Amino acid sequence: MSDLSKNVIIKFDSPNKPIPTGMILFFRKANVIYAVDARKELSAADLAKLTWLFSEAKQLDAEVLNGIFIGPRREMITPWSTNAVEITQNMGIEGIARIEEFEIVKSEDTPYDPMLRRLYRSIDQDVYTIRKQPDPVIYIDDIAAYNQQEGLALSEDEMTYLKNLSERIGRKLTDSEVFGFSQVNSEHCRHKIFNGLFIVDGEEMPSTLFGLIKKTTKANPGRVVSAYKDNCAFLQGPVVEQFAPASHETSDYYTVKDFESVISLKAETHNFPTTVEPFNGAATGTGGEIRDRIAGGKGAFPVAGTAVYMTAYPRLDGGREWEQNTTPREWLYQTPEDILIKASNGASDFGNKFGQPLICGSLLTFEHFENGKKFGYDKVIMQAGGIGYGRKKDSIKGEPQAGDKVVLLGGDNYRIGMGGGAVSSVATGEYAGAIELNAVQRSNPEMQKRAYNAIRAAAEEDENPIISIHDHGAGGHLNCLSELVESTGGRIDMEKLPIGDPTLSAKEIVGNESQERMGFVVKEEHIEKLRRIAERERSPFYVIGEATGDMQFTFVNNETGEKPIDLKLEDMFGKAPRTVMTDHTVKESYAEPQYDAGKLVHYIENVLQLEAVAAKDWLTNKVDRSVTGRVAKQQTAGSVQLPLNDCAVVALDYQGKHGIATALGHAPVSALADPAKGSVLAITEALTNIVFAPIDGGLPSVSLSANWMWPCKNEGEDARLYTAVQAASDYALALGINIPTGKDSLSMTQKYKDGEQVYAPGTVIITSAGEVSDVKKVISPALKHRRSQIIYVDMCRDKFRLGGSSFAQVVGSVGMDVPTVTSADYFTRAFGAVQQLIEEGKVLAGHDVSAGGLITTLLEMTFADNRSGIDLSLAALAEPDLIKVLFSEKPAVVLQVENGSEICENLKFDGIDAYVIGDVNQERRFTLTNAGVELTLLIDDLRDTWFKTSYLLDRRQSGAQKASERFANYKNQELSFIFPENFTGKLSQWGLEASRRTPSGIKAAVIREQGSNSEREMAWCMYLAGMDVKDVHMTDLISGRETLEDVNMIVFVGGFANSDVLNSAKGWAGAFLYNERAKEALDRFYAREDTLSLGVCNGCQLMVELGLITPDHDKKPRMLHNDSHKFESCFVNVEVEKGSVMFDSLAGSRLGIWVAHGEGKFRLPYEKERYNIPLKYAYSEYPGNPNGSDYDAAGIASADGRHVAMMPHIERSLRPWNWAYYSEDRMDDEVTPWIEAFVNARKWIEQKKNR
Helix, strand or coil: CCHHHHHCEEECCCCCCCCCCCEEEEEEECCEEEEEEECCCCCHHHHHHHHHHCCCCEEECCCEEEEEEEEECCCCCCHHHHHHHHHHHHCCCCCEEEEEEEEECCCCCCCCCCCCEEEEEEECCCCCCCCCCCCCCCECCCHHHHHHHHCCCCCHHHHHHHHHHHHHHCCCCEHHHHHHHHHHCCHHHHCCCCCCEEEECCEECCCCHHHHHHHHHHHCCCCEEECCCCCCEEEEEEEEEEEEECCCCCCEEEEEEEEEEEEEEEEEECHHHHHHCHHHHHHHHHHHHHHHHHCCCCCCEEEEEEEEEEECCCCHHHCCHHHHHCCCCCCCCCCHHHHHHHHHHHHHHHHHHHCCCEEEEEEEECEEEECCEEEECCCCEEEEEEEEEEEHHHCCCCCCCCCCEEEEEECCECCCCCCHHHHCCCCECCCCHHHHHCCCCCCCHHHHHHHHHHHHHHHCCCCCCEEEEEEECCCHHHHHHHHHCCCCCEEEEHHHCCECCCCCCHHHHHHCCCCCEEEEEECHHHHHHHHHHHHHCCCCEEEEEEECCCCEEEEECCCCCCCCEEEEHHHHHCCCCCCEEEECCCCCCCCCCCCCHHHHHHHHHHHHHCCCCCCCHHHHCCCCCCCCCCEEECCEECCCCEECCCCEEEECCCCCCCEEEEEEECCHHHHHHCHHHHHHHHHHHHHHHHCCCCECCCHHHCEEEEEEECECCCCCHHHHHHHHHHHHHHHHHHHCCEEEEEEEECECEEECCCCCEEECCCEEEEEEEEEECCHHHCCCCCCCCCCCEEEEEECCCCCCCCCCCHHHHHCCCCCCCCCCCCCHHHHHHHHHHHHHHHHCCCEEEEEEECCCHHHHHHHHHHHCCCCCEEEEECHHHCCCCHHHHHHCCCCEEEEEECCHHHHHHHHHHCCCCEEEEEEEECCCCEEEEECCEEEEECHHHHHHHHHHHHHHHHHHHHCHHHHHHHHHHCCCCCCCCECCCCCCCCHHHHCCCCCCCCCCCCEEEEEECCCECCHHHHHHHHHHCCCEEEEEEHHHHHHCCCCCCCCCEEEECCECHHHHCCCCCHHHHHHHHCCHHHHHHHHHHHHCCCCEEEEECHHHHHHHHCCCCCCCCCCCCEEECCCCCCCEEEEEEEEECCCCCCCHHHCCCEEEEEEEECCCEEECCCCHHHCEEEEEECCCCCCCCCCCCHHHEEEEECCCCCEEEECCEHHHCCCHHHCCCCCHHHCCCCCCCCHHHHHHHHHHHHHHHHC
């Protein structure tokens, strides 16, 4: 027992006392107490199950524990508890209401996050008791006083409107109605500034901001199918394949069907909640953005995500040189470093558990004090974005009719975001802490996944029964449900809403912003089928009301007769006077950067360490970048696997032809000097990033999302916003492209107690997206190993200006001399020319010039391996000032090509400015000459400098030791491959069809549990190899609908069953062990001689937990947390050895494979010879061995080789375009050697069946 034992004093009640109804039971394992709220007497069998679930924790015979504990806030049931309770239910234990973890600590000074947890000096029978009754419905006498009391951010005009409304309907308004009005009409929900009238310098502006944005789609519709009607935009897509089970109400076989697709695009910010509590703020920001794409049309499919983080300086390592120019503040909630770590953890965690890869991102840190004003991202920006697809026929919402049913899918209601929508609309720090703390979010991605699975099932039906769908987020039920029935009116039965906190008042039930819920409208005739689908997915399903046809919107409690809301829809949405923004132009001037050319190398070293420029490995190494099996280009590139790719691509189906590209752009520091140029640069960067994917239809088929973050209602800032939006609109119009989606967050000011105000620089973040004609042709910055040239393609025809650059930032300046695109027509032609070179296969590698300037671009292209170098001569660029030519961020692209002179001549003939500026060498040499200056740079040293910032941040998440090991080893674990001698890379080698539409007769199944997220890509691998694959959910096995009797192979798939609560796969194992039918089906399957099984990642953890690999061993293997104690995402080398049916033919190979797990460490208690290890990591040291597994084991097999448990994701590594790095001389391969493992399985089954 730990030395912490002395800190716990147990108060024993009388011995052998029976456990009464409604008692808190305590279990202890090491320094953790599990407090179980049992609402009925538990049997000895139930207690034994709990002991097993808590990994043999000891039950304490006590009613009170005294000591020092850190645990959750009593009023908030954690998502961990929700999952833990569901595990007990799935194990057949009834009557448990809540389970939480309490940590025993030595001292009251132990640090913890007060937003989420609290300190306890005892844990007793009242630890979960909330002595509060739901507040009654209140009728408001004084709306102005109520507005002030509750922090509703209502304007004078809005309060006058509500008073008049009250008089007109002849009664006082309820608290729910006033609060609800404030939420649905908040700036956050209704975008009043973007729809408002601007008067600048006494002149009324001719258009609203929203009008300027909408103008782009009206003039340049491009491929837009749906814009401004939904929370995401839809673009026309190609005809692609749907690979899905034939039916979704029970286990069934996967089939392939063609459909006409649309592509979805969305980006959303969650700035205020992330500032207050970063992990859940960023997590639910990610979840909300995913829900926006799910709720497109009548239901659509999210595929991949993006993320942007902007904070004040984190002052790592005691503060670097450029961070000394400003003074840190007394941060209101979290330090910038805390926010960077926790927010990125939250966003990553949500995507990892939901099953959405995060494959593109950006990071900026900034502070600048000048002209008596302080700028910095003290109020942070956290943007979550993403791409996806849907069926074109479902891309436009239908209109409900009277009698149609309103359904809610997902989790319970909690006191979350009460004021979120409204409080997000004012300066942070303006309200009392209690109101702002109400914005603390609750993230449960596994619940959202279940709700999505049910919606996905409906949307994959030949006829989708969903009429209209909306996500539950800002504005709560009121916003979600009112928009569903806005054309008819509706009645919501409050007693049917799921309540997680029994103390919620009617106002809180109506308005809370608890996440992971979706509302939709369907015909009554479809209810039971949808209910069966939802029950199979374990997605809570509630029929909560109906469309009425009377245009009245009513929330009624049918048990009490109360109607907390009962208004006409037109009254609820308000007719308050239009917002008027009156401002004048403030001419700001920022000093130009001062520099000493003799310090060039020092400047390079500083720029490379700036967070915006430096390696983002600390971000990419913890986020899943491979889930779906459709990722064709994510962040990391080259044999050293560094985050260099700025263009992300996913395939639209598993054929790997058509895809979606997305990229990001922003230039807020330039916008400080010149807001119009800032907008042009942001759009341009998003386009010079996406140019490296072959866009079907070229630039006119690209669409943009524009997300505006601005410190409005401060002198000069509203005028600057109008200028910025006008410039974005004009530039998009001139380019011939559109902006069909976006969002705004216009209260980007942080107020401190001493009156200090810090303004976030006015920022627009642009997300570009378009259809990719061939995902295999996407270009990476990683140099290819062949004789070739480096060419510079000018994309803007401007001078080398330093204003707004990273260089200016590290020397403490902003500068006014900002570059821009001098001609939209020229940019359009240059974009097309680069696209043509890519289409013709003439570009070997490419990178844009943006943050850090040309020197960063060139160095990064050499960083991706350990051989490449460049010999540069910059004379052709005609800029003698080496500082300007190397650090200016004027838009350009750099390409590696063969026949550079010929290509440049052809480009110049077409009117494009392109120059040969260097040659690629294989001697790791980097030389540079310009205007008589000769310079040699040490690539490997500068690469370490560039990586250092990532290391400093990684210490906070991987621990000092593992972060140091990663820093030391990242460049020494280069990927290399040994392919099987007979491998051709062609499907014909095994007689496989790329798109089989008929059954083979060889039957297999994927088995999944709630939280699984890898079943589709696994099923596809098996299907491509010639098997008929059945989709089996645990509910199918538990109910007895599925017995596995007709299948010869099962695969337990990856994901986060039960969110990995109580250790990975523990809950999933419990569902097998403690449900008779599921256990019987599994036992019978493994008793047969004609069966194979595979478990990958979470499925591997399950097989090990169930003892399926080593049944004859007394000491069982265990799966432990990675040594880094964090999620690890990487593309690694593994070596294949003999010992398994699936992998024997690949023995001797050294291949690449994706890793994505948090608990992947094999703890093998016996000597190596006792184990059958067919897969091992090629490097023993971290991160090549990403988890610290004994004997470098990546997978273990049963003694007879029929059953394999492996952590890496073979199913996400099937195609060459899935690999993060593939052999340069094998780019025409159709598949990777991993297909052979599935072919071997099929052939083995065929042999067994033919005997």
